[in-house]
Amino acid sequence: MAAEEIFKALAAPQRQHILRLVRDEPLSVGQIATECDASQQAVSHHLQVLKDAGLVAVRRDGQRRLYLVDPDGFESVGDFVAELWPSGLARLKTTIEDRQT
């Protein structure tokens, strides 16, 4: 779960879209492909990249496989940002507190 791998995974807009789709509820590959208007293979590949980066988790459900956001990868991103953000840590903290209310 290197930082390089995570940021590469986040760099593609399609994968950002997929992450937003599976943020709150687990979805199957077919459902995601329909939402993204992409082929099953393309979505499957994107999910593999996100999974290798630790950004999504998989769960089998019969024939289907349900994908959901995995907090582990995002924790690494948070650590990375906190390391290189010299003076704005308080601002990020404020942003988070605002969203928590």
Add this chain to the structure above:
Amino acid sequence: MAAEEIFKALAAPQRQHILRLVRDEPLSVGQIATECDASQQAVSHHLQVLKDAGLVAVRRDGQRRLYLVDPDGFESVGDFVAELWPSGLARLKTTIEDRQT
């Protein structure tokens, strides 16, 4: 300063290294090139990518140009992470508070 542009900039290990170098003190292109063991042109290009992403800022100093981390880009990353991180916001907040002490 789109999220795509920022993550693409952060995806390259060389650029991550550059960011760590200019996190605390401004450095010239030549100094960075020496530290990174890369050509001046390559470093100049990386700095341009980081500048377009809003991750570094430039300041002229005679013949040289001094680059330094710019918090603006990192704020966007923080917002992005906060948006897709459903349950781990408290954890990031704790991480930041620990680093602030």
Add this chain to the structure above:
DNA sequence: CTAAAGCACAAACGATAACTTGTGAAAGGA
């Protein structure tokens, strides 16, 4: 046991990005 649904793996093509080479502009010193 057979057939269909759902998904992953692998090869190949097109597009994008990274690095090199060459060159020119801006600033400071002799």
Add this chain to the structure above:
DNA sequence: TCCTTTCACAAGTTATCGTTTGTGCTTTAG
């Protein structure tokens, strides 16, 4: 003014990424 330093811009080559196409595996239904 002439030369050096410092850096950015542009073109060309190589590598990497995203997508498609084709195929095989696993699970469920009849």
